Amino acid sequence: MPAVRAEKLYKVFGRRADRAVELLADGRHRDEIADLNVTAAVIDVSFEVSPGEIFVVMGLSGSGKSTLIRMLNGLLEPTSGTVEVAGTDITRLSAAELRRVRSEKISMVFQHFALFPHRTVLDNAAYGLEVRGIAREERVRKARESLELVGLAGWEERLPTQLSGGMQQRVGLARALAADTDIILMDEAFSALDPLIRRDMQTQLLELQASLGKTIIFITHDLNEAMRLGDRICVLRDGRVAQIGTAQEILDSPNSDYVARFVEDVDRTRVLTAGSVMAPPTAVDSGQDPREALRAMREAGTDRAFVLDPQRRLLGVVNADALDRADDAEGLGSVLDTGVHRVGPATAVADLFHRAAGTPHPIAVVDGSDRLLGAVARDTLLAALAPPGHDAGEKDTATAVAAGVAVDGGEAR
Amino acid sequence: MSSTPLTIEVPRVPVGPWFDSAIDWLRDNLGPLFDVIGAVIGACVDWLAALLTVPTAAQLTLIAALVVAAGLLARRGNIRGGAIPTLAALAAWAVLSLVEALAGGVALVIGSLPAPLFLWAMNLFGASYVHPPLVLALLLLAALVVVSLTATRDRRQWLLAVGAAVATVALFVLHHIVGVPLDLLVLLLFVALAQVVSGWRLALFAFLGFLLIVSMDKWEAAMSSLALILVATAVAVAISVPIGVLAAYNDRVSRLIKPILDFMQTLPAFVYLIPAISFFSIGQVPGVIATVIFAMPPGVRLTELGIRQVDRELVEAGEAFGAPPLQILRRVQLPLALATIMAGVNQVIMLSLSMVVIAGMVGAGGLGNDVYSGIARSDVALGFEGGIAVVVLAIFLDRLTGAVTRFSPAARAQRASR
Numbered sequence: 080m081p082a083v084r085a086e087k088l089y090k091v092f093g094r095r096a097d098r099a100v101e102l103l104a105d106g107r108h109r110d111e112i113a114d115l116n117v118t119a120a121v122i123d124v125s126f127e128v129s130p131g132e133i134f135v136v137m138g139l140s141g142s143g144k145s146t147l148i149r150m151l152n153g154l155l156e157p158t159s160g161t162v163e164v165a166g167t168d169i170t171r172l173s174a175a176e177l178r179r180v181r182s183e184k185i186s187m188v189f190q191h192f193a194l195f196p197h198r199t200v201l202d203n204a205a206y207g208l209e210v211r212g213i214a215r216e217e218r219v220r221k222a223r224e225s226l227e228l229v230g231l232a233g234w235e236e237r238l239p240t241q242l243s244g245g246m247q248q249r250v251g252l253a254r255a256l257a258a259d260t261d262i263i264l265m266d267e268a269f270s271a272l273d274p275l276i277r278r279d280m281q282t283q284l285l286e287l288q289a290s291l292g293k294t295i296i297f298i299t300h301d302l303n304e305a306m307r308l309g310d311r312i313c314v315l316r317d318g319r320v321a322q323i324g325t326a327q328e329i330l331d332s333p334n335s336d337y338v339a340r341f342v343e344d345v346d347r348t349r350v351l352t353a354g355s356v357m358a359p360p361t362a363v364d365s366g367q368d369p370r371e372a373l374r375a376m377r378e379a380g381t382d383r384a385f386v387l388d389p390q391r392r393l394l395g396v397v398n399a400d401a402l403d404r405a406d407d408a409e410g411l412g413s414v415l416d417t418g419v420h421r422v423g424p425a426t427a428v429a430d431l432f433h434r435a436a437g438t439p440h441p442i443a444v445v446d447g448s449d450r451l452l453g454a455v456a457r458d459t460l461l462a463a464l465a466p467p468g469h470d471a472g473e474k475d476t477a478t479a480v481a482a483g484v485a486v487d488g489g490e491a492r
Numbered sequence: 493m494s495s496t497p498l499t500i501e502v503p504r505v506p507v508g509p510w511f512d513s514a515i516d517w518l519r520d521n522l523g524p525l526f527d528v529i530g531a532v533i534g535a536c537v538d539w540l541a542a543l544l545t546v547p548t549a550a551q552l553t554l555i556a557a558l559v560v561a562a563g564l565l566a567r568r569g570n571i572r573g574g575a576i577p578t579l580a581a582l583a584a585w586a587v588l589s590l591v592e593a594l595a596g597g598v599a600l601v602i603g604s605l606p607a608p609l610f611l612w613a614m615n616l617f618g619a620s621y622v623h624p625p626l627v628l629a630l631l632l633l634a635a636l637v638v639v640s641l642t643a644t645r646d647r648r649q650w651l652l653a654v655g656a657a658v659a660t661v662a663l664f665v666l667h668h669i670v671g672v673p674l675d676l677l678v679l680l681l682f683v684a685l686a687q688v689v690s691g692w693r694l695a696l697f698a699f700l701g702f703l704l705i706v707s708m709d710k711w712e713a714a715m716s717s718l719a720l721i722l723v724a725t726a727v728a729v730a731i732s733v734p735i736g737v738l739a740a741y742n743d744r745v746s747r748l749i750k751p752i753l754d755f756m757q758t759l760p761a762f763v764y765l766i767p768a769i770s771f772f773s774i775g776q777v778p779g780v781i782a783t784v785i786f787a788m789p790p791g792v793r794l795t796e797l798g799i800r801q802v803d804r805e806l807v808e809a810g811e812a813f814g815a816p817p818l819q820i821l822r823r824v825q826l827p828l829a830l831a832t833i834m835a836g837v838n839q840v841i842m843l844s845l846s847m848v849v850i851a852g853m854v855g856a857g858g859l860g861n862d863v864y865s866g867i868a869r870s871d872v873a874l875g876f877e878g879g880i881a882v883v884v885l886a887i888f889l890d891r892l893t894g895a896v897t898r899f900s901p902a903a904r905a906q907r908a909s910r
């Protein structure tokens with residue numbers, strides 16, 4: 080079951096909204112119905128967000144992003160279409176039922192933080208639980224926990240106005256986390272922050288999401304932010320969906336000139352992350368003997384494999400030549416090469432080049448507890464750089480040519 | 493050909509008579525309702541005036557107890573048992589007082605207790621019997637002081653409790669043993685209030701200003717006017733804040749009441765007195781009613797403004813976390829609008845003051861009466877002294893309500909950001 084599902088959503092402001100929806104459903108552009116005196120903010124939007132996904136909605140100012148996200152938790156009622164949250168159609172709920180969905184299933188982080196200036200940081204973080212009627216001790220405990228998660232331990236008794244912008248937004252995030260909902264909506268949550276803090280917050284969000292597994296619907300007008308955060312990205316144009324896909328899909332195969340022009344100037348090495356370009360790794364178990372390992376590697380058609388312990392934690396790399404010479408009795412340990420680069424999934428591709436240059440092994444993408452998620456081989460790295468429009472054959476030559484350049488990786492940045 | 497001057501007859505629209513008959517109709521059909529309203533308001537004003545001019549020992553003790561209770565309730569977070577012990581003490585006192593008032597049972601209990609327990613008090617007050625309400629009030633104060641000292645570690649609460657108890661005893665001693673008149677004691681209470689709420693400047697002003705009133709022999713009149721103002725303000729706020737909230741929520745209500753408020757504010761204040769008299773006859777009550785109508789508009793306007801000023805995103809945040817509308821009003825909008833609403837209350841009080849003199853014309857008594865008779869008899873001295881007393885009251889109330897805003901949550905947040 081998807082965490083959130085939007086089905087043919089429309090939101091038209093104005094008196095003759097229903098007539099406008101009919102015309103728009105016929106495929107008219109929103110400028111063509113100007114004589115109805117309505118504003119069509121969201122037009123025929125459908126998507127599904129799976130649990131644990133970061134789904135980014137991206138579009139220019141006025142493209143209907145805020146309107147869309149406010150329909151997902153019922154702050155705005157759709158003119159037509161349905162919104163399902165964890166299987167419940169929230170457009171049919173009574174006001175009281177809708178409030179329950181909001182307090183138990185779906186919380187929100189705001190562009191301008193929207194912290195209550197008259198409440199302490201702690202009471203702000205505890206707000207969602209307070210609304211739900213949870214006893215003070217319990218909610219204080221949970222609020223402290225989530226403040227600690229966002230790195231604000233020790234600031235509990237301050238008032239929001241005493242904090243910097245970045246810290247205030249962390250309180251906003253802690254408030255959403257403490258509410259303990261599976262889904263978090265974030266409307267341009269980082270747009271009011273300056274670039275450095277913004278990057279920090281993005282990193283922190285990715286880390287939190289990796290450990291807590293929340294479903295996040297994130298709104299932004301910044302393509303770089305969208306690409307960095309989103310498992311999938313929905314590009315909105317004038318209220319309609321222009322394209323939905325992963326960062327890579329949108330970069331490689333934009334489905335319209337609009338999207339193509341949008342992504343044209345993107346620095347792909349900054350936007351793509353290790354997580355988005357990594358391939359499933361060839362891995363062997365540390366308990367296997369060299370001959371078994373060799374067979375597994377031949378089947379996979381590679382001459383290098385990662386060695387994992389039983390918890391899938393990364394130990395090192397073995398290569399086929401070494402395995403050939405290895406003594407069966409000694410196991411994999413004797414030929415294990417531990418000199419392998421590890422990066423997190425959020426690392427930008429640009430930061431992988433100098434690592435790739437220094438070693439013959441693929442780069443290992445690991446999570447916070449050193450478990451292997453994927454591998455980035457040198458040729459994958461270069462293929463990721465190829466601009467869209469190249470077919471597979473050209474890609475191969477591009478890779479071969481670029482391979483020489485990649486050694487002095489500094490060029491690529 | 494001689495031309496006769498053109499005459500256009502504009503028919504006489506009987507606005508006045510219509511109004512008059514509407515009032516007659518209301519009085520005939522809703523008479524009992526107005527009687528009840530009048531009785532309640534009259535009783536409130538009388539009670540308050542008596543409290544301000546000749547407070548009884550029981551009332552003074554009760555005020556001290558309520559101050560301690562307010563401190564305890566404000567700190568309920570840091571107190572073992574939270575608000576429960578305080579509320580229990582207050583409830584016990586209320587029940588016992590009720591029993592005493594209805595059946596006199598408490599007097600019997602006190603009578604059966606050993607006499608030496610009360611002899612000191614009887615000697616102090618020069619009384620030949622124990623006044624049960626005073627005993628109950630003293631017990632309440634004692635209970636709250638004990639709660640303060642045992643249930644919390646907060647030094648300020650200790651200070652408050654002990655201070656209130658000591659002050660009560662000191663007032664008794666000053667009055668009954670030293671022989672300080674009651675008006676000077678009340679004056680001291682005003683000075684203390686000014687000191688706590690605003691600071692030493694206002695305290696000094698209150699001391700000198702009220703002393704001047706006492707020396708002009710206007711104390712009783714001033715307190716009677718103050719009682720009228722306070723009751724009128726309470727009624728005006730009780731009506732205007734909810735209307736203001738409604739207007740902030742609903743544009744149609746807002747558009748509807750705007751012209752009504754303009755009308756209420758610009759109609760010459762004297763005009764209210766006429767229907768007020770016909771509903772409530774002569775005395776303080778029509779004074780209060782006319783004052784309420786005249787003084788209410790800024791309360792409504794500033795409440796609406798204050799609530800509309802609260803950041804839309806904050807209300808949305810409340811909604812996004814599933815808070816029901818009334819809770820958002822109570823925990824987000826009202827606290828953040830409080831400073832503006834208090835500015836409205838301040839305006840209400842100022843308008844009430846200006847109305848008090850006019851209300852003197854319908855026999856509301858107090859300073860208005862003095863000023864009015866000053867005019868009627870062209871007695872400059874009498875009128876001027878009344879006027880000066882009004883000015884003292886006005887400055888005191890204005891600064892006091894202005895300073896209360898300091899305690900509002902929004903103001904606290906703003907101070908913190910500096």
Ligand SMILES: Nc1ncnc2c1ncn2[C@@H]1O[C@H](COP(=O)(O)OP(=O)(O)OP(=O)(O)O)[C@@H](O)[C@H]1O
Pocket residue numbers: 092093118119120138139140141142143144145146147300
């Ligand atoms: N309550 C409303 N009444 C009328 N029109 C509205 C309302 N809210 C939004 N709109 C219009 O809907 C369109 C989409 O607005 P929306 O706020 O969703 O855009 P956005 O993508 O969030 O833009 P931004 O990046 O500026 O926040 C805009 O043209 C806006 O003027």
Ligand SMILES: [Mg+2]
Pocket residue numbers: 144145146267
């Ligand atoms: Mg927006």
